[in-house]
Amino acid sequence: MFSYVGFVKRILDVITSVVVLVLFAPIVPVIMLAIKLTSPGPVFFKDARQGLYGKTFKCLKFRTMEQGADKMQDRLRTLSVVKGPQFMIPDDPRMSAVGRFLRETYIDEIPQFINVLLGQMSVVGPRPSPESENRLCPFWRDARLSVRPGVTGYWQICRTRQPMKDFQEWIYYDVKYVRDLSLKLDMWLSWRTAGKMAAKFISQF
Numbered sequence: 001m002f003s004y005v006g007f008v009k010r011i012l013d014v015i016t017s018v019v020v021l022v023l024f025a026p027i028v029p030v031i032m033l034a035i036k037l038t039s040p041g042p043v044f045f046k047d048a049r050q051g052l053y054g055k056t057f058k059c060l061k062f063r064t065m066e067q068g069a070d071k072m073q074d075r076l077r078t079l080s081v082v083k084g085p086q087f088m089i090p091d092d093p094r095m096s097a098v099g100r101f102l103r104e105t106y107i108d109e110i111p112q113f114i115n116v117l118l119g120q121m122s123v124v125g126p127r128p129s130p131e132s133e134n135r136l137c138p139f140w141r142d143a144r145l146s147v148r149p150g151v152t153g154y155w156q157i158c159r160t161r162q163p164m165k166d167f168q169e170w171i172y173y174d175v176k177y178v179r180d181l182s183l184k185l186d187m188w189l190s191w192r193t194a195g196k197m198a199a200k201f202i203s204q205f
Contacts, residue, residue: 004183005147009122012186016123017116024110031062031107039066039096044111049128052148057120059128060111064099065092105201112151124186125150126174137171144174152193153177 102108128149134141154173
C-alpha cells in the first residue's frame with residue numbers, strides 16, 4: 001500500500017501535474033486561440049484509451065489535425081512508415097500549421113496532465129493505447145495495463161525509429177518499463193523528456 005508504485009508515485013504525479021498545468025496556464029489561452037483561428041473544430045482532441053486494468057478513459061490532447069482526421073486514416077494507411085497498428089506518415093496532410101508546431105514541440109500533450117491529475121494516467125508509464133491496439137498482443141497488453149499509462153516513457157525517449165521496427169520497440173520498452181519500474185527510472189525518464197522538449201522547442205526557431 002505504501003510502496004513506490006502504490007503510493008509515492010501517485011503523490012508525485014499529482015504534484016507534477018499541478019506544477020505543469022500552473023506553469024503552462026498563461027499560454028494555454030494563446031494556444032487555444034491559435035487552434036480556433038487556423039482550423040475549424042474543437043480545441044481539444046479526445047480519444048478513448050485503456051488505462052489501469054483496462055479501464056477506458058478519454059485521453060486529452062490539443063487538436064493538431066483537421067476535424068475528422070481519424071476517419072481518413074484507413075485511406076492513407078498504405079503511406080504509413082511504421083509497422084503494426086500504429087500510423088505515421090511524413091508531412092501528414094491532415095495536420096494544421098499550428099498543429100505541426102504543437103506536435104513537434106510536444107506541447108499538444110500538455111492537456112494529458114489533466115488525465116494525470118484525475119488518476120487516469122501517470123507522468124511516466126507505457127504509451128496510452130486504445131483497445132484495438134492492446135488486443136493484438138495479449139502478454140504485452142496484460143503487462144502494460146498493470147500500471148497507469150504515461151505522458152512519457154521509455155518508448156518516447158529510447159525508440160530508434162528504424163523502418164518497420166517501431167511496433168516491436170514499443171512492445172519491448174513497455175514491458176521493460178513495467179519490469180524496471182522505480183523512482184530512479186521515473187526521475188531519469190522525466191529528466192530526459194524535459195531535455196528533449198527543450199531541444200525540440202529551440203530547434204523550431
